[in-house]
Amino acid sequence: MLLTTVGFGILLWTRLQPDLCLQRTGVITVGEIVRLQVGQKDLVGECRPDGSLAPRFTWQAVPAERRIPWQSSGPTVDVQADGSLRGVAPGTYAVVGRHAHGTEKEEGIVLPAGWTMRLLPEDQTIAVGESVRYRVLVLGPGQEPLPQVPFSVVPAPEQDLLRMSGLEVDDWVEYTAVAHGRTTVTGHVGRHSVATSLTVAGTAAEDP
Numbered sequence: 001m002l003l004t005t006v007g008f009g010i011l012l013w014t015r016l017q018p019d020l021c022l023q024r025t026g027v028i029t030v031g032e033i034v035r036l037q038v039g040q041k042d043l044v045g046e047c048r049p050d051g052s053l054a055p056r057f058t059w060q061a062v063p064a065e066r067r068i069p070w071q072s073s074g075p076t077v078d079v080q081a082d083g084s085l086r087g088v089a090p091g092t093y094a095v096v097g098r099h100a101h102g103t104e105k106e107e108g109i110v111l112p113a114g115w116t117m118r119l120l121p122e123d124q125t126i127a128v129g130e131s132v133r134y135r136v137l138v139l140g141p142g143q144e145p146l147p148q149v150p151f152s153v154v155p156a157p158e159q160d161l162l163r164m165s166g167l168e169v170d171d172w173v174e175y176t177a178v179a180h181g182r183t184t185v186t187g188h189v190g191r192h193s194v195a196t197s198l199t200v201a202g203t204a205a206e207d208p
Helices: 002-016 051-056
Strands: 020-023 027-029 033-035 037-041 047-049 058-061 077-079 084-087 091-099 102-111 116-120 124-128 131-139 152-155 162-168 172-177 181-189 192-203
Touching: 020 047, 020 102, 027 084, 037 051, 058 077, 077 091, 084 102, 116 181, 116 192, 124 131, 124 172, 131 152, 131 162, 131 181, 152 172
Parallel strands: 027 102, 124 192
Antiparallel strands: 020 037, 033 084, 037 047, 058 091, 077 084, 091 102, 116 131, 131 172, 152 181, 162 172, 181 192
């Protein structure tokens, strides 16, 4: 009976302590204001935003561990205790939210106003068995490249034409074609995205 009681007590304690989490922002723009979204993890570990949990957090800026070549010399973000984050200058940032049971840390990059992005190469045709290396090129307002901006590249999930075959962080993502067809490939920088098409033809051996 004691084991049952103790076990129930542990289960009850676990349920009373919410598994708080942070939905990452990653990239903001100078002048942009975002509200850091906190929530609770579901049964599969996904963070589900829950606005009622926001008052449990108190936020403040902390020194960023990573710096980039085009980093501003001054502060890059202005953060309010309630989690409102405003980009003030280009470069990396880090903020920490404290709550009764621990902390959550958000790290990211502030991009200059007027930045754009391209997914390269664009509108490619390759054969089954061949590979293509994608990268997201982030450009400043004067079309100058802004290096070392984290990105991801993902094929359309409903089509099974590509397999990831290589990865160089912040540089390129390589996919190899495994089936015929036409698909869309999307590059992501934070909450921003850009897409291009890819056609997979016959195998390299079949091509004339």
